[in-house]
Amino acid sequence: MTNVLLVTSSPxxxxxxxxxxxxxxxxxxxxxxxxVRDLSAHPLPHIAADFVQAAYTPDADRSPAQxxxxxxxxxxxxxxxxxxxVVVAAGMINFGVPSTxxxxxxxxxxxxxxxxxxxxxxxxxxxxxxTFLLLATGGVYSSGAYAPYDHLTPYLNGVLGFLGLTxxxxxxxxxxxxxxxxxxxxxxxxxxxxxxxxxxxAA
Ligand SMILES: Cc1cc2nc3c(=O)[nH]c(=O)nc-3n(C[C@H](O)[C@H](O)[C@H](O)COP(=O)(O)O)c2cc1C
Numbered sequence: 001m002t003n004v005l006l007v008t009s010s011p012x013x014x015x016x017x018x019x020x021x022x023x024x025x026x027x028x029x030x031x032x033x034x035x036v037r038d039l040s041a042h043p044l045p046h047i048a049a050d051f052v053q054a055a056y057t058p059d060a061d062r063s064p065a066q067x068x069x070x071x072x073x074x075x076x077x078x079x080x081x082x083x084x085x086v087v088v089a090a091g092m093i094n095f096g097v098p099s100t101x102x103x104x105x106x107x108x109x110x111x112x113x114x115x116x117x118x119x120x121x122x123x124x125x126x127x128x129x130x131t132f133l134l135l136a137t138g139g140v141y142s143s144g145a146y147a148p149y150d151h152l153t154p155y156l157n158g159v160l161g162f163l164g165l166t167x168x169x170x171x172x173x174x175x176x177x178x179x180x181x182x183x184x185x186x187x188x189x190x191x192x193x194x195x196x197x198x199x200x201x202a203a
Contacts, residue, residue, distance in 0.1 A: 004032045005083035009039040010091040017173045022089035022134040028198035039100035040070040047106045074109040092137040096151040114163045124164025140178030158183035
């Protein structure tokens with residue numbers, strides 16, 4: 001059995017290409033037991049002062065209220081820790097991640113829990129997992145004049161890598177803003193790459 005955490009985040013709900021391809025992909029993983037974290041249907045609150053104060057209070061010194069302030073974060077981190085495979089689906093929103101996904105990242109990036117600062121610098125603690133990113137964009141950013149505007153792919157690789165999720169494969173669904181034909185082509189290419197990745201993972 002492979003524990004798969006499927007995180008979907010597009011504000012386009014059921015119309016989301018990234019969510020659709022990611023769902024198909026997760027099911028293709030051999031022996032997958034899928035836990036879905038649908039951030040679009042069930043958005044998380046922004047982290048706030050109570051969260052930050054609790055997170056930076058040593059565990060042994062936390063009050064019951066501070067433990068409560070971290071309860072959701074603890075749950076989301078437990079989902080990640082239990083996962084052998086993390087699948088993150090996101091559409092580009094205003095050149096970056098959907099705010100729902102940013103809120104999730106803010107809840108799961110916890111000093112001393114998912115990363116720590118050691119003698120040789122920061123160390124990610126979510127190790128030994130495979131990560132797949134399924135990313136949809138209206139424009140094309142993998143090459144060309146708009147590449148510097150891509151704050152989605154580099155950001156996700158950076159922050160997830162910081163947490164220890166360094167073994168990452170990415171499937172792009174690019175250029176869907178260019179009409180139905182371009183969208184169909186992007187989806188066919190993405191589904192084909194996703195199927196190959198699922199096969200390679202099983203091998
Ligand atoms: C509110 C909003 C903002 C968007 N901003 C961008 C953008 O900055 N750059 C871009 O290339 N596409 C942008 N798009 C297009 C989406 O990236 C595209 O629709 C993609 O398919 C969304 O992912 P999804 O299909 O998983 O929902 C935006 C779409 C929406 C709805």
